[in-house]
Amino acid sequence: MLEVKQVSKLYENQRGVRSIDFSMSRGEIVGFLGPNGAGKTTTMRMITGYLNPTKGSILIDGLSMADHPRKARRKIGYLPETPPLYPELTISAYLKFVANLRDVPVRDQKQRVGEVIEKLGLQGREKQVIRSLSKGYKQRVGLAQAILHKPDLLIMDEPTSGLDPKQIIEIRQLIRDLGENHTVLLSTHILPEVNAICNRVLIINQGQIVLDEHPDQIGGAMGESFEVRLEVKGPKDDIVRELSGLPVIGSVKELERDQSMSESESVLLQVVSKDRSDIREALFYKMAERGYPILEMKKESLSLEDIFLKLTTDEKKVEQPDEEPEVEADA
Numbered sequence: 001m002l003e004v005k006q007v008s009k010l011y012e013n014q015r016g017v018r019s020i021d022f023s024m025s026r027g028e029i030v031g032f033l034g035p036n037g038a039g040k041t042t043t044m045r046m047i048t049g050y051l052n053p054t055k056g057s058i059l060i061d062g063l064s065m066a067d068h069p070r071k072a073r074r075k076i077g078y079l080p081e082t083p084p085l086y087p088e089l090t091i092s093a094y095l096k097f098v099a100n101l102r103d104v105p106v107r108d109q110k111q112r113v114g115e116v117i118e119k120l121g122l123q124g125r126e127k128q129v130i131r132s133l134s135k136g137y138k139q140r141v142g143l144a145q146a147i148l149h150k151p152d153l154l155i156m157d158e159p160t161s162g163l164d165p166k167q168i169i170e171i172r173q174l175i176r177d178l179g180e181n182h183t184v185l186l187s188t189h190i191l192p193e194v195n196a197i198c199n200r201v202l203i204i205n206q207g208q209i210v211l212d213e214h215p216d217q218i219g220g221a222m223g224e225s226f227e228v229r230l231e232v233k234g235p236k237d238d239i240v241r242e243l244s245g246l247p248v249i250g251s252v253k254e255l256e257r258d259q260s261m262s263e264s265e266s267v268l269l270q271v272v273s274k275d276r277s278d279i280r281e282a283l284f285y286k287m288a289e290r291g292y293p294i295l296e297m298k299k300e301s302l303s304l305e306d307i308f309l310k311l312t313t314d315e316k317k318v319e320q321p322d323e324e325p326e327v328e329a330d331a
């Protein structure tokens with residue numbers, strides 16, 4: 001659906017993005033993460049055809065954005081961070097205006113506007129002027145304008161930014177629903193949002209992609225070892241010695257108990273594998289052999305927050321090949 005091939009965009013100040021390379025298949029909902037200034041908006045504006053890359057190419061459903069900008073753009077719906085709304089228009093007048101702009105055939109416009117109004121839960125507010133809407137409802141109108149021309153690919157820049165918690169839940173649900181019929185790329189600063197909505201995560205730092213993974217698999221992809229939290233009933237010293245003696249175990253450490261845990265005869269441990277293999281069965285058989293009952297065993301994984309911080313606060317500078325800068329030229 002989307003191919004971003006070795007795309008760079010350098011501004012006069014040498015900032016921007018360098019050699020971005022990724023593709024998206026139909027039906028994916030991809031979360032695009034990065035600290036401030038990492039290059040998310042620059043990348044999204046290139047994908048949507050609002051900004052020309054300095055190098056590289058972008059294909060939308062096989063169509064080159066550089067060679068067929070009009071046709072390629074027709075396949076894209078874009079919700080910028082600040083939706084392009086006209087505050088003095090009513091919702092229905094604004095959506096009709098967008099339908100014209102997006103070349104929706106005149107005979108289909110009324111029906112299509114009705115459909116998106118229903119899909120975005122805007123019924124009953126058609127005649128309300130946009131200025132008088134809450135931020136959450138303005139965002140719904142922003143989403144409505146993005147999907148009006150039935151695009152295959154939806155690009156959203158921080159779609160829940162500035163909304164209250166209830167509005168965030170509603171907009172996330174709408175994005176999940178839209179994901180059933182669209183391929184979605186959304187940027188966000190809110191990491192739990194990625195776990196809540198996306199089936200893939202891209203992390204960008206200093207203009208380069210540093211991670212491209214399924215949210216559940218990023219620990220493994222980063223070469224993290226397998227870690228288990230284990231509570232066992234029995235003598236601590238013997239349990240630690242037996243576990244440490246297993247060839248698959250890298251380290252065993254006693255954990256502090258929180259107040260609520262009252263089991264005094266048990267020991268709470270953090271057990272880490274030597275390599276990345278799953279150590280749970282080995283732990284089970286060893287404790288069973290020694291007759292020490294396991295009261296709790298839980299696989300611990302790095303949170304997206306841990307991974308994000310690890311990848312984006314790394315001391316070492318990202319390698320920056322020499323490239324000619326180019327003055328920004330909006331399409």
Ligand SMILES: Nc1ncnc2c1ncn2[C@@H]1O[C@H](COP(=O)(O)OP(=O)(O)OP(=O)(O)O)[C@@H](O)[C@H]1O
Binds near residue numbers: 012038
């Ligand atoms: N028009 C411009 N001229 C010069 N530099 C720019 C321009 N637009 C962006 N930049 C720089 O390019 C880098 C990437 O900016 P971009 O806006 O794409 O980041 P972002 O990841 O979207 O950030 P944020 O999360 O703060 O919106 C930043 O260092 C920014 O200062």
